[in-house]
Amino acid sequence: MVKRGAVLLAALAWTLSLPACQALPDHAAEQREAADLIIAGGMLFDGSGQPGEMADIAIAGDRIAYVGPDAAALYRAGATIDASGLVVAPGFIDPHTHAETDLAAEDPARRANYPFAFQGVSTVVVGNDGFGDHNVGELISDARARGIGSNAAFLVGFGSVREAVLGTQNRAPNAAEMAQMEALTRQAMCEGAWGLSAGLYYVPQSYSSTEEVTALARIAGSFGGYYDTHMRDESTYNVTVTGALAETLDIGRAADIRVHIAHIKALGPAVWGHSAQMIAMIEEARAGGQQVTADQYPWEASGTRISNALVPRWALEGGLEALRERLGDAASRDRIRNEMVDAIARRGGADRLLVTGQLSGSDAPIGKTLAEIAETEARAPVDSAIAILESGDARLASFNMDAADIAAFARQNWVVTGSDGSTGHPRKFGSFPKAYRDLVLGEEAMDLARFIRRSSGLTADIIGLEKRGYLRNGYFADVLVFDPESFAPNATYSAPRELSSGVIHLYINGQAVIRDEAPTGTLSGRPLVKDTQC
DSSP: OOOHHHHHHHHHHHHHTSOOOOOOOHHHHHHSEEEEEEEEEEEEOOSSSOOOEEEEEEEETTEEEEEESOGGGTEEEEEEEEOTTSEEEEOEEESSBOTHHHHTOSSHHHHTTHHHHTTTEEEEEESGGGTOOSOHHHHHHHHHHHOBSSEEEEOEEHHHHHHHHHTTOSSOOOHHHHHHHHHHHHHHHHTTOOEEEEETTSTTGGGOOHHHHHHHHHHHHHTTOEEEEEOSOSSSSSSOHHHHHHHHHHHHHHHTOEEEETTOOOOSGGGTTTHHHHHHHHHHHHHTTOOEEEEEOSOSEEEEEHHHHHSOGGGGTTHHHHHHHHHTSHHHHHHHHHHHHHHHHHTTOGGGEEEEEEETTOOOOTTOBHHHHHHHHTSOHHHHHHHHHHHOEEEEEEEOOOHHHHHHHHTSTTEEEOOOBOTTSTHHHHHHHHHHHHHTSSTTOOOHHHHHHHTTHHHHHHHTOSSOSSOOTTSBOOEEEEOTTTOBOOOOSSSTTOOOBOEEEEEETTEEEEETTEEOOOOOBOEEOOOOOO
16 A cells, blocks of 8 residues: 555655765866756656666756766755655556547647546547547648647548558458558558557457458558557457457458457446456466467446447448437337347446447437436336437446456556546546556555556556656656645546546656646647658
8 A cells, every 4th residue: 555654754764765965066067967856855657667776867958867865965956855754656548548639629628638637647548449540641730730739649540541541341351452452551550550459349349350350450550550459359248258359369360460459348237257268268378378468447437329239230321310310210120129128238227338428419418327317208218319329429437347357457467557538437537546556456456567667667568658658767747746645536427527536746858747746738749750761
């Protein structure tokens, strides 16, 4: 357990071990190098997993100039922060977000990306689940021109590439179309994408074959990129979660690409306990030399939509309008309804499906479960769900994960912290502090150094980021200072937009984004561009 008092005691012991301080002679003061900021007296964790130590940091421009004891003896700083009793760490890195909309917004307050900054996150990956725009160069140029609060690394989306060539059709590409998809992927990688993302559960990506995905993953891998995947199944929708994991590992081997599994989970009662088999499969692959990692958010509910969670894939070909046309046909409606009944059961029942937002003109009651809505309307839950889809759609928090599986995945040294942060779910505002409280302060009693590594340095290594994720001389000054006692989420399922507490300071590229627990309005983030030789 990490307490601020324990950090203070460590600081006192460190101070008493030093020789008595002496004033610097004038000539020594003149010989000190210039720095913009010194962060002094904190318990520093460098992101490597090594134990924390009392150390100072000097920042000059956008870089870390010094990490070590008594920075003031070596550097003349314009400002000094007393970090006594606080934890100093690399800015956290979130490998799976949906922050691209906020980062591209007209409103600079949205582009500041405060939901993530107040979790200590300095870098976000965007374009996950196969949704990343293949026009990566345009995204990078726009981010530079507008200014963004967080650093952002871009993935090219398999779904974006496929839709650009095939639309939403449920068919395989011909040779010419496959060549177009390969060219778009190659172009995106040349423009600075860090890898290929896929969401094979989602329409129209779900219509693809393993071979089709492998072909594009092979291109991303040839540029040193990685394959980030929301697997084809996380439950028993089609090939089962273990079947989908087998496919994922096959894609990685055939494409010769590093594999990263998004928001690893066993979704629904039918697969609770399958974490053991999944972990064994990944451990076997890693033992054989394959590079496989995963991220995880610390919530028992996933975030989705009624259409994504309950409607069969075949019925979504052509989008929601096409679905509504099928619902107008009696035979198709019966088939869709029956499969939706199965989907509700697969997710643990209607009382586990909480409406958190309205979409596409829906008037679905927010804050009610599907079971409660159905009771009010005096009809079956599936019919209430269909009624919502006939006028729009709705966001759901789907309580479908088991605590034992969550804990089992969290213990693995190849799993990192991620949020999958999306509107209507508290994970966008509170995943990193919740993971801290669950894993470090909770029953898991994870070492703080390990938690910080799985939230910074290890994630940087997985993505391939250079000079980020660690507190080292010459690295970019993405520096987090947080209070180990008050670092906590405030967002809940009923109030999902509450900023987290406990981040005292956050510096991104050497500039304060949060100072004394308050936002500064500074947009010091940068689009991170993979250096690819094309």
